[in-house]
Amino acid sequence: MTPKAAPVRLSTASAGFDAEFKARLHWSADADAAIEKVVADILADVHKRGDEAVLEYTRRYDGLGAAAVPELELTQADFKEAFDSLPSAQRDALQAAADRVRSYHEAQKKASGESWSYRDVDGTLLGQKVTPLDRVGIYVPGGKAAYPSSLLMNAIPAHVAGVGEIIMVVPTPVKGSVATGGSGGQSSTKGERNVLVLAAAYVAGVTRAFTIGGAQAVAALAYGTATIPAVDKITGPGNAYVAAAKRRVFGTVGIDMIAGPSEILVLADGTTPPDWVAMDLFSQAEHDELAQSILLCPDAAYIDRVQAEIDRLLPGMPRAEIIAASLNGRGALIHTKSMEEACEISNRIAPEHLEVSSSEPQRWEPLLRHAGAIFLGAFTSESLGDYCAGPNHVLPTSGTARFSSPLGVYDFQKRSSLIEVSEAGAQVLGPIAVTLAEGEGLQAHAEAARMRLCRI
Template sequence: MTLKAAPLRLSTTSASFDAEFKARLHWSADADAAIEKVVADILADVQTRGDEAVLEYTNRFDKLDAKTLPELELTQAELKAAFESLPAAQRDALEAAARRVRSYHEAQKKASGESWSYRDTDGTLLGQKVTPLDRVGIYVPGGKAAYPSSVLMNAIPAHVAGVGEIIMVVPTPKGEKNQLVLAAAYVAGVTRGFTIGGAQAVAALAYGTATVPAVDKITGPGNAYVAAAKRRVFGTVGIDMIAGPSEILVLADGTTPPEWVAMDLFSQAEHDELAQSILLCPDAAYIDRVQAEIDRLLPAMPRAEIIAASLNGRGALIHTKSMEEACEISNRIAPEHLEVSSSEPNRWEPLLRHAGAIFLGAFTSESLGDYCAGPNHVLPTSGTARFSSPLGVYDFQKRSSLIEVSEAGAQVLGPVAVTLAEGEGLQAHAEAARMRLRKI
């Protein structure tokens, strides 16, 4: 049987468009009660028994035979050796990517992550002090989805922010260590690493054990157990986000070679069967050409089955009335990756309000952004770009308000505070302000 990938064809002029579109987008992150229970038990156990519990779960789930938790620490020498064992092309590529990612995040820090203050007319100083987190944990998935690029994307912004210690955890099922992941940790400047994963690794980072230091925030993607554990420890530590399946939306005006668009849709679909690839285009004939390229290119793809399952199950090629309408629909989706595959991308960009990352013009394939353009590839999924942002330096910093009221300022602010505090029935608040007023 020939493998076929036929994303759902939709047209905005159809009466059933809204319903079909909504059904296609549907994805539920609802918590699974069984997973919740397992995770709650693991967290409680690690909180009580520390190292011992982490060791037991790791040996059991990852089929290891470690005697103590310290055995599972990755030494700096091991990270360095992994880097040095790579072919030169991979070493160079990792370093080139790291350089660009670092330089982008340095610009980000400069643009939005510096302390600021000013004095108002009565001499009162107001501002914010921006400081790095002391210690963060980054979760790196092991097994089939072990991505060294994710190590760079999590660790480098933390490093640029000035985080004191970056602790990496990465599960190694059956003891298999991914040398590229270890090498990326070396390049990115990870402080310490442990070959532990799952809810037990999240618990160790959140609560601390004799061997694993407690961190202030945990970032990085993981499976359903890791996601459930992160959600539960949120509050004890910070977390980045709960990631859903990856998505791409391509807005095409018909000027890009259709094989480029087909391959860009594939590059999302190859992640996993739940990944979502959508094309929006006002030119029906162009959509046919993209479908023809999908048919032509699919057989040669090593991950053809995953691509086909993703495109058949969740993909869509949507014919719109215009590029303007395509932009409107894109805003409803709030996609993780948004390619504006157009000869005039800057005409459409101002219309695009919600997206994790916007790739402008035909040469900007998502894959260039994923690896090495510089911006972060950890992006809000499942429509959460409506209210959240790419992982960035700001995720590894926090702000403290600064207020220094002068004696003159206290005379101006005091009466306002007194009136409002009394309105709220908080007499000590009022009295504290009143005490700072000059006795006349």
């Protein structure tokens, strides 16, 4: 029996709207205590025992019975073989998506990722030196739940930034292992390798790859082992154990973000076919039961039509139960007083994906301040951004778009300030520094600046 999906209906005209709205948005990023304990133990063990611990956990959770970690390494030949084995349609689509993602991030680097400097009137040089990270690690979900598009979005901007080494970790669990829902205990030297993921590694320029996953993979990348080199930053999605591990190793290495459930917010003026909007709401709801899909619209009759399309389309969806659970648990169809009010509410939500499904998207875009990605116009479905539009699909969630940005070239670079003070400049800056340093009680600072003043 097909489940029913009835997102809560809210109206901004209701006296209780704010409370109901806030309750619908609530999601806690707090990690489960049991998960935190397991992850802490794994991180400490890998930090202490290195390869030996990685092998043990990979055998326990993924069922891979390798005798040594080098046996878990994928080669460039593996990537090429996977790419060549794809049907031509898949191969062409993968390459086209990679080309578009690369072009976008090359433009991004040119606009915001270059070094710069200038000299002031005293001849002092001031500027910024932008350099790539030496080595990054990319976590890619593996087995049947594999996302080659995620690999493109993480590896390509790193490559464009000029990162020297891109190390991929991807679990390849044996069927029947803990990672595939089994009880564990089975062992094999080779698990379920996703051909599209390996092919994506080929087109994205991955340097090295290891068939390991979970907290043990994050630990290996953060601390390094005899076989797996330590990286400077770890990016990429994963389950609750991976997220908890990334949170714990932050500071030893950089991380991209701690991502929450997927989100989509659709601002609709009632001009888009309602089945398009219903399917766009499904596109995030099908990720998992905690995903959130919200519609904001000033036309109550149009909201009714969208609900009717939800009812009509849901039975044909392979992931109908997940979609229904997501829409029933966290979805909302909200009647607003106007599109202007809808934009205000959108800014309060700061969604991961924001669709402006309107005949005049350019009219509303200037009012929108907070979103991971903004999709303008009825033809711009969020799913195009997920795969091949070009901008990165790794986006801030759970309201963090208020202060953070999509993954980009800048995440794989660091910036060093450049300061070259001329003799004339030291005469201008020195007295200022002396005064401020003495005010802070730091005499050596003051003397260091005073020594550069010309003695007359």
